[in-house]
Structures are given as C-alpha cells and as structure tokens.
Amino acid sequence: MSDFEITPRNRVMRYPKRAAYDTDTIYPILDEALVCHVGFAIDHQPFVIPTIHARMGDQLLLHGLKGGRMLEHVNAGNPLCVTVTLLDGLVMARTVFNHSMNYRSVVLYGRGATIEDPATKLAALECLTEHVARGRWADARPPTDKELMATTIVAIEIESASAKVRQGPPGDDGEDLEYPVWAGVIPLPVMPQAAETDPKQTVVYPQPDYVRHYRRPGRA
Numbered sequence: 001m002s003d004f005e006i007t008p009r010n011r012v013m014r015y016p017k018r019a020a021y022d023t024d025t026i027y028p029i030l031d032e033a034l035v036c037h038v039g040f041a042i043d044h045q046p047f048v049i050p051t052i053h054a055r056m057g058d059q060l061l062l063h064g065l066k067g068g069r070m071l072e073h074v075n076a077g078n079p080l081c082v083t084v085t086l087l088d089g090l091v092m093a094r095t096v097f098n099h100s101m102n103y104r105s106v107v108l109y110g111r112g113a114t115i116e117d118p119a120t121k122l123a124a125l126e127c128l129t130e131h132v133a134r135g136r137w138a139d140a141r142p143p144t145d146k147e148l149m150a151t152t153i154v155a156i157e158i159e160s161a162s163a164k165v166r167q168g169p170p171g172d173d174g175e176d177l178e179y180p181v182w183a184g185v186i187p188l189p190v191m192p193q194a195a196e197t198d199p200k201q202t203v204v205y206p207q208p209d210y211v212r213h214y215r216r217p218g219r220a
C-alpha cells in the first residue's frame, strides 16, 4: 500500500472522514468501475467525457480512434482530472435533507502520453480488454496491425488522487428518528442479466464462464 500526498488539490474538505488517499482503497475502485469521466479544459471551456479506462500499475489507460479530440488533448500533456463513481445504494432518510447515496468514488489528477511502443501498446490493449471482461483477450481475435494503427492508447501517470466513500444507513438523528416514515437503504449492485447471443452468429457457441457468470472485480 502507498499513499498519495495530501495537497490542496486532492484534500477532501467536505466530510473528510469519508476520504482515503491510499492505493489499497483507490485502486480497487478504479478496477471495479466500467467507466470513468475525463475532465479537461480547452480555452477556458471545461469538457467532461465518459469513456472506458483500465489501470495498468500506477497508470490509467484510455483508448479510442486516432484523431479523437480528448486523446489528442491528453497526448499533448495537458492537465486532466478523471473521476470514477461506483453507486452502491440509495439512502432514504426520514428527512429530505438527509437523503443521500452510498458510493465509492475517486478523483484523480495527472497527465498522459500516447503509448507508441508496439509491445506496450498491445499489453495496454489486453489490460483494457481484460478490465471489461477477464478472459476475453484469450478468446477474441487479436487486433491486426491496421486496427492497432487506427487505435490510440494513452497512459496517464496518476500524480494525485483521493477516494471518498459513504456507506451505511441514513444520518438522521434527534427527534427526526421518531418521524413516521420508512427509512433505510436501497442497495443498487451491478447485476448482469442473462447474456444475449448476437443473432448474426451462425454457429451456437457455448457461453464462456466470464459471460455466464459475469461479475465486476471486487464483487462476489
């Protein structure tokens, strides 16, 4: 485990007791989330773009078609803020004021660059594929040279990060605890449904285990 330095940029001011700065808390949140939001500013205009990510060691990987604005901006070495949110539940308090959500979120800061080395690029693509469904890389057709050429992968060095975690029941107290209404938490786990076979499949292949029993990392 290592800690990110706490600075004015990443110090959680609101509810600091919900904050964590260690990789043991932060990395599993990055690994469980299927999407992140990449924030950056161009000419004082902020943009926040949802996209797929994967963590490779201490770097965050993003990929996309060559020429995309976001990836070009990342490759230029501009400062980025990336957020990841896992929504765990709806917190229904007795008071409107105390309604909340249970969540695990990460805000991280860094700068990125395009991965040019072919072997590292392939390893990064494997990491992205396996992030979505562990086992898929071995089964799917590998990328051709042309497909690799058309794909940009950037690696963001995570300079700074924080996690914020809220879990547990509503925060009502005092006389509000007697208010005559149901209160509690509605859990909202990611629950994959039965996979749907592509109607264009002319052969019926068995569903791999990682399809039939799809789960996110960190989830039983």
Ligand SMILES: Cc1cc2nc3c(=O)[nH]c(=O)nc-3n(C[C@H](O)[C@H](O)[C@H](O)COP(=O)(O)OP(=O)(O)OC[C@H]3O[C@@H](n4cnc5c(N)ncnc54)[C@H](O)[C@@H]3O)c2cc1C
Pocket (backbone or CB within 6 Å): 009, 010, 011, 012, 013, 014, 085, 087, 101, 103, 104, 105, 106, 107, 161, 162, 163, 164
């Ligand atoms: C699902 C969900 C729902 C939320 N709903 C609300 C809401 O309705 N209203 C509301 O005010 N807030 C909500 N929050 C909390 C929100 O993310 C912010 O933490 C909060 O608004 C304080 O923002 P701030 O910039 O004033 O925080 P500050 O504490 O001043 O932020 C300082 C630094 O702390 C870090 N930080 C702040 N928030 C987070 C975070 N969530 N995760 C990781 N690091 C963080 C960042 O590095 C940030 O620069 C929600 C969070 C989640 C995940």
